[in-house]
Amino acid sequence: MNNWKLKEIVVMSVLSVVFAVVYLAFLPVGKILVGFFGPIGYDLIFGIWFIVSIITAYIIRKPGAAFLSETIAAAVEVLLGNAVGPMLLVSGMIQGLGAESAFAMTRYKRYDLFTLMLAGVMAAVFSFVWGYFLSGFAALSTGYVLAMFIARIISGAIISGVAGKVLSDALAKTGVLSSFALGKEYRRKRAA
């Protein structure tokens, strides 16, 4: 933690707080989708719930960014009160670990679209394994569980990977990230 600057930590926690609210706002959306399609409804938009770890890791580019931001977001969700309870904290940590694992695989060197999508996929895989045990997916038929798994992976890659990158790039263009890793990369590109 010593190589983190305080401003990086505060920015990370602000992003986590903002997205915790977004996460809570998407719970009813998921519920509506569940009403239409059954439990797979959540998986269609599951990627939204990993987005903060991808955005933070992409902006700050330090080991632990993905895990910590997702954990803080989950903690804030618990503090604000939600329908899942304190177990959500553990789910958040597991999703964060999933995203973190993808960045660790590249030794925190590559932050291209592929890595970000991989982070979304890994978060989806980790969270699915956890959900399998916790939410009793095993009660559902095998084919259905497989469909849920695939839907969640695609959603993780597209919503959190691609949309997370688009959002962070748009932020970098405004110039507010000039003292963070992503903003510095932008400046280098412009200078070149």
Place this chain on the structure above:
Amino acid sequence: MFLHNVNPTVKALTIIGTVFLLAFVFDPVTPVLYIVWTVIVTFLFGTFKKRYYLYYFIPFTLFAFGMFWTTIVFSDTASGTTGTVSFLGMEFPTEDIWTAAALGLRVLAFASLSLLFLFTTNMVHFILSLIQQLKLPPKIAYGVMAGYRFLPMLKTEFQQIRAAHRIRGVNRPDSWKEKLLQYQRFAIPLLAGAIRKAERTAIAMESKGFTGAKERTFYRPMKVRRKDWLFPVMMFGMLGVTIAFSLYFGYFSWYDGQL
């Protein structure tokens, strides 16, 4: 008032521990008994507006019913069915109803436990206790506290951006699609403003001498006292009693690959 004075870390760990144990219970009777116990404890030993407790509890019940319903409808047909129960004009195997009720009530049990924590804990005390008891790095803890304070500020910021857009002639959204587009327009200015403010806050903290070092003194020292242990003893003890009760009456079932 007892619940408000329990050390927040001890309280949080107790809640997490009971939730973890309850996650392995697969019959509906144990969670029901435990929900009753948790609600009684919350109301007897906590002071808060009882009305709000109800407001919080209602969405949980809906969610629990949703869980119950989806488990019934989408579950694998149980192999050794002993009979069927008709529910809302449809026939379902008894085992499925039993498991679904267990899952739904489990959600409610988790909910009542987290409400116990939420309604009796001061969040600043909780974070201070995490630093002092669980050795959470102060850098992260104070950073998160600062970030958490941004929440009400972001709301006003959101209203300002919306007003600014309207003054410049952006129309009120009148369809679902436009409403979505509107949120897209808000996202970047809102986040950019938040990041700028966060950076300034960090600089202000450092300029006032915050180093994030672990050796620091506290205005509010949080300690674990002997009477704090009463809470875990009470909660885990009662969980044991409820399990013993449902075992005695033959309702109890542990997770055993039933799903």
